[in-house]
Amino acid sequence: xxxxRILTGDTPTGKLHLGHYVGSVExxxxxxxxxxxxxxxxxxxxxxxRADKPGExxxxxxxxxxxxxxxxxxxxxxxxxxxxxxxxxDELTFFFAILIPFNRVMRNPTLTQEIKDKDLxxxxxxxxxxxxxxxxxxxxxxxxxxxxxxxDQIPHLELTREVARKFNQLYCGVNSKTDDKDNIKAGGLFPxxxxxxxxxxxxxxxxxxxADGNLLKMSKSLNNAIFLSDTAAxxxxxxxxxxxxxxxxxxxxxGETDPAKNPLWAFHETFNTDTAWIxxxxxxxxxxxxxxxxxxxKLMDVINELIEPIRTKRKHFEDRPxxxxxxxxxxxxxxxxxxxxxxxLTKKAMKQDYFSRELKIER
Ligand code: ATP
Ligand code: MG
Numbered sequence: 001x002x003x004x005r006i007l008t009g010d011t012p013t014g015k016l017h018l019g020h021y022v023g024s025v026e027x028x029x030x031x032x033x034x035x036x037x038x039x040x041x042x043x044x045x046x047x048x049x050r051a052d053k054p055g056e057x058x059x060x061x062x063x064x065x066x067x068x069x070x071x072x073x074x075x076x077x078x079x080x081x082x083x084x085x086x087x088x089x090d091e092l093t094f095f096f097a098i099l100i101p102f103n104r105v106m107r108n109p110t111l112t113q114e115i116k117d118k119d120l121x122x123x124x125x126x127x128x129x130x131x132x133x134x135x136x137x138x139x140x141x142x143x144x145x146x147x148x149x150x151x152d153q154i155p156h157l158e159l160t161r162e163v164a165r166k167f168n169q170l171y172c173g174v175n176s177k178t179d180d181k182d183n184i185k186a187g188g189l190f191p192x193x194x195x196x197x198x199x200x201x202x203x204x205x206x207x208x209x210x211a212d213g214n215l216l217k218m219s220k221s222l223n224n225a226i227f228l229s230d231t232a233a234x235x236x237x238x239x240x241x242x243x244x245x246x247x248x249x250x251x252x253x254x255g256e257t258d259p260a261k262n263p264l265w266a267f268h269e270t271f272n273t274d275t276a277w278i279x280x281x282x283x284x285x286x287x288x289x290x291x292x293x294x295x296x297x298k299l300m301d302v303i304n305e306l307i308e309p310i311r312t313k314r315k316h317f318e319d320r321p322x323x324x325x326x327x328x329x330x331x332x333x334x335x336x337x338x339x340x341x342x343x344x345l346t347k348k349a350m351k352q353d354y355f356s357r358e359l360k361i362e363r
Pocket of ligand 1 (some may be wrong): 010011013152204218220221
């Protein structure tokens with residue numbers, strides 16, 4: 001019996017960080033046995049914000065694949081692949097772009113937030129909003145059952161659901177009143193996919209807060225991340241300089257300080273498994289009995305303990321770049337089989353199935 005399929009992935013705009021780990025990667029590693037997993041490295045999407053840095057994007061593709069292997073993603077079980085080497089995804093992107101109104105794409109709150117956070121102003125290329133449509137194709141090309149992601153991806157998944165419904169209704173004769181879960185049974189090609197959120201839906205960055213005073217999400221592009229590849233000394237330096245809520249000094253005045261808002265505590269709650277330590281020290285911190293230094297020191301130990309085995313495994317693969325490329329090539333070959341099949345079914349449903357074709361990936 002074939003296993004249910006999962007699709008998820010990352011944009012190669014840097015290396016993987018702690019947010020990826022708790023938001024998605026942890027889930028992926030845990031699901032590799034029960035699911036047929038596809039992990040996309042979305043290199044075309046990286047070009048939408050950094051077209052002038054092709055070398056960095058190339059390096060980041062390798063870095064992310066190395067991070068996957070270091071975190072325990074096993075290429076014998078899971079398929080990791082490069083988006084730009086799966087042409088069916090692009091072909092689906094055009095068909096899907098036809099199904100969504102332009103204004104609907106621009107209302108996607110994740111795009112709006114990214115434009116703000118990454119300071120893109122009104123200078124972003126046409127390809128930037130296009131990536132939201134492309135992401136529908138990244139996902140639907142694999143007709144997966146589940147998509148494990150962080151919270152920021154929910155709007156993208158909602159768009160994907162809308163595209164799938166529209167396609168099924170327009171080209172597969174599915175009634176618009178059909179329940180999402182019954183779309184395939186009713187003859188639809190595309191499943192209406194549910195997101196699967198990680199243990200932590202949105203890990204904040206190490207600061208500083210954004211213009212509105214709120215902490216930004218930990219992001220590769222925002223210079224606020226602790227990377228899975230950081231050395232112990234780098235981790236210590238970052239935590240030492242980590243933003244903490246300045247109001248913590250006014251703890252005598254209840255209501256003035258919300259320690260939960262302090263990223264230090266968000267990190268402890270996410271990574272420190274010693275809950276008794278957290279409860280005890282949070283109380284002391286609230287009452288001004290311990291300061292940032294003690295809490296930060298402990299956090300350094302906790303994070304370094306988590307990252308150390310990843311670091312060791314990463315070193316192994318850094319020394320064997322051919323193994324990383326091999327895993328990507330084998331995965332890309334496999335990904336093309338499914339994506340080509342989906343594209344053929346798509347064209348058939350759209351009555352544009354004139355010829356059959358075969359795609360070959362070679363070294
Ligand atoms: P960029 O800054 O280039 O957008 P990113 O750090 O946001 O990079 P992505 O490649 O966009 O990373 O996201 C990959 C996956 O990791 C997505 O599923 C996303 O939801 C999840 N993710 C990213 N950052 C976080 C975070 N801080 N907390 C939880 N999940 C996250
Ligand atoms: Mg992102």
